[in-house]
Amino acid sequence: MDVSRLWEEILELFFPPRCGVCDLLGEEAFCPACRAAVELLTPPYCVSCGRALMPSAGAEVLCGECRLTPPETAGARSVGLHSGVLRQAVLRMKFDRRRELIRPLGQLLAERVRLEASYPHPVPLDHVTAILPVPLHPRRRAWRGFDQAVLLSRVLSRAAGLSLWENVLVRVKNTPQQIGLSSEQRRQNVRHAFAVRRPHQDRIRGGDFLLVDDVYTTGATLQEAARTLNRAGAQRVYALTLTRTAPTWHLGSLVQLGDEEDGPPGI
Numbered sequence: 001m002d003v004s005r006l007w008e009e010i011l012e013l014f015f016p017p018r019c020g021v022c023d024l025l026g027e028e029a030f031c032p033a034c035r036a037a038v039e040l041l042t043p044p045y046c047v048s049c050g051r052a053l054m055p056s057a058g059a060e061v062l063c064g065e066c067r068l069t070p071p072e073t074a075g076a077r078s079v080g081l082h083s084g085v086l087r088q089a090v091l092r093m094k095f096d097r098r099r100e101l102i103r104p105l106g107q108l109l110a111e112r113v114r115l116e117a118s119y120p121h122p123v124p125l126d127h128v129t130a131i132l133p134v135p136l137h138p139r140r141r142a143w144r145g146f147d148q149a150v151l152l153s154r155v156l157s158r159a160a161g162l163s164l165w166e167n168v169l170v171r172v173k174n175t176p177q178q179i180g181l182s183s184e185q186r187r188q189n190v191r192h193a194f195a196v197r198r199p200h201q202d203r204i205r206g207g208d209f210l211l212v213d214d215v216y217t218t219g220a221t222l223q224e225a226a227r228t229l230n231r232a233g234a235q236r237v238y239a240l241t242l243t244r245t246a247p248t249w250h251l252g253s254l255v256q257l258g259d260e261e262d263g264p265p266g267i
């Protein structure tokens with residue numbers, strides 16, 4: 001037995017592999033029981049912004065907000081609501097830094113891309129020029145130690161066979177925490193937070209892009225990122241996230257308050 005294998009076995013003795021969500025002992029980072037408990041966000045949802053709609057809504061509808069103000073994204077989709085096991089997985093990945101969850105969660109994103117064609121009013125998530133992760137500000141990334149959108153995008157890129165452009169869309173403004181802000185305040189808060197890094201501006205023109213992030217809350221951040229790309233000449237910008245804030249009529253909305261609090265103020 002070589003030294004590195006021996007070292008691995010010693011580590012496993014003290015830190016045996018566990019499910020990153022429920023801590024069940026086992027080899028899998030996302031155990032079969034947790035995986036089976038993931039509830040996909042299926043129609044009806046708004047065919048534009050992807051928000052969950054009351055089960056009584058029709059299958060091909062626009063939500064009131066998109067009817068009033070068309071969003072910057074040409075189609076936003078999420079794997080599931082920000083509740084239950086998926087919410088737990090996202091929080092543990094981010095705040096407990098359970099990086100082993102990145103691969104199974106990235107694979108869920110790839111699965112969602114594959115499923116899109118089977119839902120009403122599909123958007124071509126699998127025919128984009130490149131994936132662009134919604135980046136953290138360098139200071140926040142340094143504090144957390146990793147940028148979850150970038151790591152998830154790498155898994156998605158490999159699993160779905162899509163190009164990934166890192167460090168093309170960058171965060172130029174370190175925005176204060178969004179928690180407790182109204183939708184309008186959030187929009188103001190993230191205004192001009194992103195930029196297309198020189199010399200990549202020409203690569204954006206005429207292309208279709210898929211923005212990837214972990215959570216879609218009010219959409220202020222993703223819509224601002226999309227606005228930046230649209231202004232740089234992108235043809236269409238789509239968005240894909242793991243979770244999406246549960247609507248007020250959903251039980252999940254009761255537990256998600258405070259989920260965005262993830263660092264000392266000002267970082």
Ligand SMILES: [Zn+2]
Nearest residue numbers: 019022031034
């Ligand atoms: Zn589990």
Ligand SMILES: [Zn+2]
Nearest residue numbers: 046049063066
């Ligand atoms: Zn909508």
